[in-house]
Amino acid sequence: MSIDSKNKSKISHILAIDFGKSKVGLAFSEMETGLAFALGIIPKDRDFFETIKKIVEEKEIDRVILGKPKWTEEERDWKRERLVDFIQSSLGIKVELVEEMFTSKMAQENMKEAGKKNISQDDSEAARIMLQDWLEENK
Numbered sequence: 001m002s003i004d005s006k007n008k009s010k011i012s013h014i015l016a017i018d019f020g021k022s023k024v025g026l027a028f029s030e031m032e033t034g035l036a037f038a039l040g041i042i043p044k045d046r047d048f049f050e051t052i053k054k055i056v057e058e059k060e061i062d063r064v065i066l067g068k069p070k071w072t073e074e075e076r077d078w079k080r081e082r083l084v085d086f087i088q089s090s091l092g093i094k095v096e097l098v099e100e101m102f103t104s105k106m107a108q109e110n111m112k113e114a115g116k117k118n119i120s121q122d123d124s125e126a127a128r129i130m131l132q133d134w135l136e137e138n139k
Contacts, residue, residue: 014028014063015027015063017052017064018123024044025123025126027130038127041123041124044079056091065098065130066080067126
């Protein structure tokens, strides 16, 4: 018995982005699993948009969850708007802004509890927390 590729159900891949001051935390999930995983951190450098594009293509991302803190700085808001425009216009992927209040603090606590002394990956863990919350709200 062969499986017709046209009848395969498509798995939804989601990328969460925690937009920090100098670096960006990423997390990934397949909607069907309901589990979010920290993906890593990328710098906000001149290759930032190209890096996002590569990740979106490699992971076959269908949706992006982008953290929007309650208290923001004007410059970060402007950069966040550019990122939303790039993802939606250039990559054709829906972006959903979600509240990220306290995710960085929660991430640091999680990492300390896990015995990690270097909490420099907290942006990725914050993205994971944000995505896990979103997944639970959108079951």
